[in-house]
Amino acid sequence: MQIGFIGLGAMGSAMAGRLLAAGHEVHVWNRTPQRSEALRARGATVEATPAQAASRSQVVVTMVADDAALASVTFGDHGIAAGLANGAVHVGMSTVGVDAARDAAARHQAAGQRYVSVPVFGRPEAAAQGKLFLMAAGAQADLEAVSPVLDQLGQATRTIGPEPWQANLVKLLGNFMLMSMVETLAETGVVAERAGIAPATVVEALTGTIFNAPPYQNYGASIAAQRFRPAGFGLPLAQKDNRLLLAATDALGIPVPLASLLHDRFLAVRARGIGEGYDLSALAIGALADAGLRWNGQ
Known part of the structure; x- marks a missing residue:
């Protein structure tokens, strides 16, 4: 699967590395470009913008610090929404607020794109081993579409409800x-x-x-x-x-x-x-x- 991964802190790097090890083609972007280099060495494609990563992916994962960072990489200049194809899925795995998740879901829907929230419990070492606990919410068809990603990252996925913000809560x-x-x-x-x-x-x-x-x-x-x-x-x-x-x-x-x-x-x-x-x-x-x-x- 072609997967975009945005946000390469300790957690994001471990998760993206896990997806690479599973054989997925991973397109990465990080605000601090140097953090992409270790993943480039492992076979990831480093993209110039979040939009570029999204344009080459069926699924885009975000793992960023907060609400402002999510809004910036998604809807800012050259953000994910500008490159994500109609019907492609943005998987928000960051710990963000309920309002941020509601806003992301509504704006993606208006653009003909799909959004699900799947925040995680666990530390980077668990992420590297695929042993995170995932809290997932969104339309069932959308969650099924991203199951190849979730299956690699988590030891267990709990479906919380049909609205993405419910998982964030x-x-x-x-x-x-x-x-x-x-x-x-x-x-x-x-x-x-x-x-x-x-x-x-x-x-x-x-x-x-x-x-x-x-x-x-x-x-x-x-x-x-x-x-x-x-x-x-x-x-x-x-x-x-x-x-x-x-x-x-x-x-x-x-x-x-x-x-x-x-x-x-x-x-x-x-x-x-x-x-x-x-x-x-x-x-x-x-x-x-x-x-x-x-x-x-x-």
């Missing part, structure tokens, strides 16, 4: 649950430390029994060790996703008190200069500060 809700988990792990750790119990002991005891799941184990170990770098799920991106969730719940008229608490926690941690390069687990610095405990600066 589920992705934001999943990230909200991860952020909430990080906060509870952080608070648990500082209570244990104040009581004279090593945080690692508590984390191992709980994540080896009633909370025996990879997210608890992985984030719990990082928080107990105060190991907040390098970033897997970057703190600024997590903060962005929390804001998008609050915007979505505000539009629905639903209070989400814990998301509001997390909003303030993000602001407090960012005010300490904690930002780019730090993982979501660095949210725990707020709980450490509240308890009057020092962190080791990792």
Whole structure:
């Protein structure tokens, strides 16, 4: 299959590499051209613009940072929409807001093009192995058309509903649950430390029994060790996703008190200069500060 891939950060590069390894012909574009070179060496065709990549593809995947980036690479000058053939499919795999997904779907439809949302759960190493979890939404025929792409990238695909934005909301809700988990792990750790119990002991005891799941184990170990770098799920991106969730719940008229608490926690941690390069687990610095405990600066 001829596939366009737009956005070659850590996740995008791993996903595009997976598609190349599966034998697809992949046309790539990235805002920073140097990031395309490793994939060129593996057989990808590096295109000059998103429109050019789209014009040569049956399916175009985007994996970009935020709503503004999605709008730019899709509908900006020389964007995907300018090159995508009638009936071709744009697969939005980025974590973006509900309104951004609605806008993309409507504008593609008006142009005779198709759009589905398939945001993902997982880290770059899982992407490289085809072990992401995919949340898919859109017309059933459109999802079937892109199944050769999804099958290579994910170990499981969950169909959420017929409207693309529905998958984006589920992705934001999943990230909200991860952020909430990080906060509870952080608070648990500082209570244990104040009581004279090593945080690692508590984390191992709980994540080896009633909370025996990879997210608890992985984030719990990082928080107990105060190991907040390098970033897997970057703190600024997590903060962005929390804001998008609050915007979505505000539009629905639903209070989400814990998301509001997390909003303030993000602001407090960012005010300490904690930002780019730090993982979501660095949210725990707020709980450490509240308890009057020092962190080791990792």
